């Protein structure tokens with residue numbers, strides 16, 4: 474509630490009731506408000522705006538709703554990833570603290586137990602091998618090239634929040650590293666929250682993010698709206714995934730790491746960089762005399778490939794999981810699938826408890 478009050482005024486919150494996850498024109502939003510027994514004119518007057526269109530545009534300019542400029546239409550978006558990431562221009566210590574406690578108090582678990590994942594994890598370039606026959610939606614270069622030139626970059630709101638809380642990110646000193654595409658890119662550029670990137674500059678940025686060991690996390694769409702570059706500490710959602718006993722159960726991924734004991738020199742670089750604490754170093758066996766080596770805990774591995782980039786001798790690689798996870802085409806399809814696969818409260822509770830206790834679960838269909 475505190476977060477909602479920080480983001481919306483009262484009339485804005487009521488106007489949001491006239492929207493849903495599909496883009497609506499001003500006229501359609503007005504009709505939806507009327508059907509709910511709300512007067513658009515009264516809400517516009519209360520907000521001190523000239524008309525419903527300008528009120529909706531003002532809400533979009535605050536990052537509370539998404540605006541599609543080409544059709545002058547508006548849609549709701551999730552709090553994470555969505556509204557919160559677009560608060561970059563008006564981020565405060567208070568909003569950061571409220572969001573962190575909201576994540577801890579249940580929203581994080583709520584996000585992990587939707588019937589369809591809202592984000593995915595894709596492998597870094599160094600971890601991709603031809604034999605993976607990787608799909609375009611799992612390949613960051615194809616994601617960037619497929620955006621049709623609508624690419625922008627903005628500061629990572631989680632790391633900016635961590636700065637405000639006095640706990641700066643340990644993985645990178647850069648802040649401008651979140652890429653957005655399509656409607657999100659239009660919004661970011663229109664409101665001046667970030668800057669435009671050419672395809673080439675976006676590929677370079679993705680490369681740099683990968684060299685720093687950041688995890689590539691796009692929205693769960695074949696035509697994604699964003700490509701985050703997360704670490705296990707600053708990103709609220711990654712922290713919740715990491716807190717699970719079996720993070721792999723809660724992530725949409727098509728890959729998993731596997732180590733080669735005969736090549737491993739037990740330097741520990743992979744274990745230090747893994748954002749999920751998915752690699753343990755086995756000590757030398759006194760009984761068999763086996764050399765120390767890295768071992769991947771399958772249930773903790775989310776297939777980001779960051780360890781592969783860190784392993785100089787090439788003793789760790791990604792393998793493709795037998796089950797292939799194919800994302801919905803775009804935002805509308807994702808939201809439809811989310812609605813169609815919404816679990817019951819009972820199932821959600823079972824998934825949450827299972828995740829915390831380490832019982833194998835499969836929340837995403």
Ligand code: SF4
Nearest residue numbers: 629631701702703708
């Ligand atoms: S990159 Fe990760 S840490 Fe940054 S805004 Fe995106 S989700 Fe949050």
Ligand code: SF4
Nearest residue numbers: 747774775777778780
């Ligand atoms: S072991 Fe860790 S770093 Fe390697 S792919 Fe799995 S989660 Fe990523």
Ligand code: SF4
Nearest residue numbers: 737738740741743784
């Ligand atoms: S980085 Fe490579 S060589 Fe070093 S411990 Fe990990 S798997 Fe072994």
